[in-house]
Amino acid sequence: MPEQGKYKIIPGVEITGIHSSGRAWGYHGNKKIYLDAAVPGDVVDVKVPKRYRGFLAGTIERIVHPSPHRIVPFCKHFAVCGGCNWMPVRYEYQLELKRRILLEAFQKYEIEISSLPTVYSSPQTLFFRNRCEFAFSAAGNVVGFHPAGNPHQVFETEECFLQPEPSMSIVRKIKETALAMAIPFYHPEEKKEGLRKLVLRMASGGDLMVLLGGTGIPAETLKRMAKEVHSVFPQIGSVLYEEMMADDRSAAIQLLSGYREVWEETANGLRFFISPHTFYQPHSVQAEKMFGRVVSLLDLKGNERIIDLYCGAGTFTLHVARLAAEVIGIDGSTSAINDAIRNAEVNGIHHVKFIQGDILTTFTPTFLQRCFSPDVIILDPPRAGTLMEIKKNIVAARPAKIVYISCNPVSLAWDMKFFIPYYRITAIEMYDQYPHTHHVETLVMLERR
Incomplete structure (x- = not known):
């Protein structure tokens, strides 16, 4: 096994399985090696920083032979973002893998089913989500998502394929307005005042809700910011704010701009009004x-x-x-x-x-x-x-x-x-x-x- 610094490099590992966590795996001897961003069918060289009892966990050092199901990730943030972990996998094969995970779970508990699920x-594999949550960080004054495995950091998210426009345009406008008004962003270590989170909910019929969360920001300042954002995006139904404590508990939600504190979705002829904290x-x-x-x-x-x-x-x-x-x-x-x-x-x-x-x-x-x-x-x-x-x-x-x-x-x-x-x-x-x-x-x- 070649060594490189403090890591072990295991060459030519064939990826054959998928775990319920979404991580793919292959064998080195009689031990499984679990990998992020690997696709069944890949042959890869694996960097192993640490051994665990009974298994190994590593990262891809080099793709020797790509799986026929592998595609190039279409988002510039894939390497750092913890969101779309199967982006390198062809969509039709994603569905096969999801069914495989279910069948293997049923097999483990000896549950028989008469036919394949x-x-x-x-119908849409891009711009399909009705809810996205972004974070603010004083480290660089950025707005975006957390890197994979690191909930205390935030990277500047320039594009996202989960929600349709005007989602990212609203994110950029809120950041621009907050900085222009000298509204601080939250620092998780110093735990001082500032904006902490931004939740966007977009209904299939076009209803939009914006929920801001923060600590210690004057109400009048927030209302001026909300009014500015609302003037550019009049389709927003409501801009809301919740005061957040150091332990992430929140106080009552207040309406900054708009006409109601709920978001409306429809399904099969029924109307559903959803509050900010309702699933x-x-x-x-x-x-x-x-x-x-x-x-x-x-x-x-x-x-x-x-x-x-x-x-x-x-x-x-x-x-x-x-x-x-x-x-x-x-x-x-x-x-x-x-x-x-x-x-x-x-x-x-x-x-x-x-x-x-x-x-x-x-x-x-x-x-x-x-x-x-x-x-x-x-x-x-x-x-x-x-x-x-x-x-x-x-x-x-x-x-x-x-x-x-x-x-x-x-x-x-x-x-x-x-x-x-x-x-x-x-x-x-x-x-x-x-x-x-x-x-x-x-x-x-x-x-x-």
């Missing part, structure tokens, strides 16, 4: 398709009673409520539940109830005795999956059908292992909401055995 590709699926087109697919898979007859766990702003809840007898949505986020209640009113859906509370302490056997025995349970849990006690309560409720939406194939497979003795998988579909990354949304339909 359908993967719904993104909405990041790819509006794919989300709309997934919402509609849940309704069609359930084949509702009009007499069903449904519970939606982790309901958020009521996106799945209100879609199924249009064809069900009674629906309850539960979520731990106060802002999300407030949005869900408003969304039900806006859409004229009155036979739905939303409850704010932790799922573990709210969705209990006592709760089920008080409300009703559900015919369907929908859950869209966080990336880590759902807790064992919640899974036990779902099975004890004996719904005829369960719809599980997941953004993590590994935690999905782990949770499916629990459900399989009681339920069988009747549909499994993947929706690519995150082109050029290893992330994917998976929809699973289960029916009671």
Whole structure:
């Protein structure tokens, strides 16, 4: 093994696999070597700075033979940015790899499925996201993203292919205006006053929300800056600001410019008003398709009673409520539940109830005795999956059908292992909401055995 400085260079490693983290791997002897920016099919020389027990981790020193699935990254920031980690991979092959990760996770937990999951590709692989978050840094007065693996630094982002224009034009205008008005940028080590973050949300219908976060900036200064930005981009619905503490907690959000403190998206004829801290699926087109697919898979007859766990702003809840007898949505986020209640009113859906509370302490056997025995349970849990006690309560409720939406194939497979003795998988579909990354949304339909 050649040496170069303090690194070991391993020549001619054939990349054959992909990990659920998105990192590719090959073998050196009987040990796996994990690499960023590698593509299955590559043959590469690998720089290994450190050995771990049982495996190696390194970086590409040289591509000896490129994979037939490798392409040239189209963004100038790929080498430093931590966002689009699969940009060197041909898009059609990205979809194959996402399905492979899911199948390997299911195989690990001995879960059998009758057919390969359908993967719904993104109709747009560029400029598809409805939300992007940028950071400010006093080190060089830059606005942009964090480098891969370094959340305390920010690099100047000159281009980004996630959101359509006027996204980057708004970013540049805010930076220009802030510097002209001598508004400081935040320094994470000194923790003095300054602008800290910028969130842009863009709806499929054109609605735009700008949320600024900072520390210790006078309100009048912020309003003058917002007015200047709004004058150049009148299509912005609102410019908002939240005061942030040193530990990243935030105070109440205030409206600097515009006419409302929410962002509006539409899906399948429903209107959804989303507050700054409420989650909405990041790819509006794919989300709309997934919402509609849940309704069609359930084949509702009009007499069903449904519970939606982790309901958020009521996106799945209100879609199924249009064809069900009674629906309850539960979520731990106060802002999300407030949005869900408003969304039900806006859409004229009155036979739905939303409850704010932790799922573990709210969705209990006592709760089920008080409300009703559900015919369907929908859950869209966080990336880590759902807790064992919640899974036990779902099975004890004996719904005829369960719809599980997941953004993590590994935690999905782990949770499916629990459900399989009681339920069988009747549909499994993947929706690519995150082109050029290893992330994917998976929809699973289960029916009671």
